[in-house]
Amino acid sequence: AQSVTQPDIHITVSEGASLELRCNYSYGATPYLFWYVQSPGQGLQLLLKYFSGDTLVQGIKGFEAEFKRSQSSFNLRKPSVHWSDAAEYFCAVMDSSYKLIFGSGTRLLVRP
């Protein structure tokens, strides 16, 4: 069965520092992968997605993610974090029935 693991429950970074959020997936075929962000009290918003092609994908708000098949990973990165990036981040994989399977999320805290 498809699954997504986000090993970090919380991550704290200083404003202006770089960020990497980890995501590992389990899926037999070429996966469709997603990163969503959830601000407090809000629904989820799509940051970026990978379907095929270039393994480095660019998203909104300056985020990018790299698909590494050999490591079954799809880590999210940002070179310089802003205080407004504090939120919860979810990685997801589309399963064989075209439904999204979400990881348990990583909460990002930003130190001033």
Added chain:
Amino acid sequence: DAGITQSPRYKITETGRQVTLMCHQTWSHSYMFWYRQDLGHGLRLIYYSAAADITDKGEVPDGYVVSRSKTENFPLTLESATRSQTSVYFCASRPRQVNTGELFFGEGSRLTVL
């Protein structure tokens, strides 16, 4: 304004009562979904619907009932609420085309069962 709206946003009920959470979308998206969000579990799929009158179970369907008589509405009913159903519920929708992939989420309904 077009979008996906959930109601109520907040609900407190008692064990054993019936509760219905409403979801309405104005995009005419084919697919609609109900997820619950719990600490440590992320989002888990309760039910989904590919079109009007077509629904299917997700990962955690027990204790929930859905219907989809119209494309734009996808209500979720807890027939006899239990404390374990205290959660934040999110409705989402997407177009039929798979290559978009993106789900559009409502703002959530926070349900507390006492």
